[in-house]
Amino acid sequence: MKQLQDKVAVITGGNSGIGLAAAKLFAAEGAKVAITGRRRDVVDDAVREIGAAAIGIRGDVADPAHHHEVAEIVRDRFGGADIYMANAGVNTIRPSQHVSEAEYDAQFAVNARGTFFGVQAIAPVLRDGGSVILVGSLASDKVLDGHAVYAGTKAAIGAFARSWALEFKDRGIRVNMLSPGPTETAILEKLGVAPEDRGSFVDMMSGAIPLGRLGQPGELARAALFLASDASSFVTGINLRVDGGMALL
Ligand SMILES: NC(=O)c1ccc[n+]([C@@H]2O[C@H](COP(=O)([O-])OP(=O)(O)OC[C@H]3O[C@@H](n4cnc5c(N)ncnc54)[C@H](OP(=O)(O)O)[C@@H]3O)[C@@H](O)[C@H]2O)c1
Numbered sequence: 001m002k003q004l005q006d007k008v009a010v011i012t013g014g015n016s017g018i019g020l021a022a023a024k025l026f027a028a029e030g031a032k033v034a035i036t037g038r039r040r041d042v043v044d045d046a047v048r049e050i051g052a053a054a055i056g057i058r059g060d061v062a063d064p065a066h067h068h069e070v071a072e073i074v075r076d077r078f079g080g081a082d083i084y085m086a087n088a089g090v091n092t093i094r095p096s097q098h099v100s101e102a103e104y105d106a107q108f109a110v111n112a113r114g115t116f117f118g119v120q121a122i123a124p125v126l127r128d129g130g131s132v133i134l135v136g137s138l139a140s141d142k143v144l145d146g147h148a149v150y151a152g153t154k155a156a157i158g159a160f161a162r163s164w165a166l167e168f169k170d171r172g173i174r175v176n177m178l179s180p181g182p183t184e185t186a187i188l189e190k191l192g193v194a195p196e197d198r199g200s201f202v203d204m205m206s207g208a209i210p211l212g213r214l215g216q217p218g219e220l221a222r223a224a225l226f227l228a229s230d231a232s233s234f235v236t237g238i239n240l241r242v243d244g245g246m247a248l249l
Pocket of ligand 1: 012013014015016017018019036037038039042059060061062087088089090091110135136137138139179180181182183184185186187188190
């Protein structure tokens with residue numbers, strides 16, 4: 001029996017990296033998957049990769065109207081959802097002294113506000129007994145250079161997860177945070193790591209991780225599957241770090 005047979009999963013930022021790996025794994029485990037993302041063509045490519053069970057919805061998680069559209073489409077198409085993975089996120093590394101108001105607002109708009117209003121909008125169509133997974137970051141536990149604002153957004157997500165674990169308990173909906181450490185996804189390029197510097201950057205980061213390497217998106221997807229499935233039926237309100245032990249150093 002597949003672990004997510006006949007379940008419906010919604011994954012924000014499901015066209016890339018950890019979100020795409022989770023979408024593919026959830027679909028392989030029997031779920032019908034709705035992914036969201038900003039770029040129509042990239043979302044369409046991802047839907048083809050995930051397979052017949054998937055649909056794609058284009059939009060910006062910083063816009064609450066987008067979340068209402070997602071909830072409406074999911075209700076019309078599938079009758080509701082069982083799993084909501086708030087995964088879309090951005091990171092701008094900058095010493096606090098040099099962070100502009102626009103950069104600050106942009107990170108909070110996507111990571112914190114996007115997560116908050118995404119869950120608020122999907123809650124009415126989330127079936128009782130469901131699972132909400134909020135993608136945080138190791139950065140909210142461990143001080144990393146230039147990450148103050150990003151860490152703040154992810155700390156907010158941790159607070160949301162703990163609050164919602166109690167707010168949703170009477171519906172049997174579990175809410176957990178999944179916190180990746182450095183993981184090999186497109187986020188590295190988006191941080192400004194040039195393709196020619198990727199190898200040395202990865203080597204440098206690997207030296208700071210007890211397991212001696214970066215995580216792979218599939219490893220995060222398997223942790224997300226644990227939180228999404230009945231394997232974690234007695235788990236709510238936790239922060240599951242998947243970071244190769246980096247928080248220990
Ligand atoms: N990779 C890491 O080292 C790492 C470590 C800790 C935490 N995380 C967290 O893991 C999550 C996934 O990141 P990833 O590494 O898989 O990076 P990624 O490959 O860049 O994926 C991020 C996804 O979020 C989407 N997104 C960003 N802003 C959005 C917006 N305003 N509206 C809708 N979608 C938006 C992106 O869409 P586009 O493709 O259009 O940009 C993309 O699909 C993020 O929350 C990130 O903070 C990652």
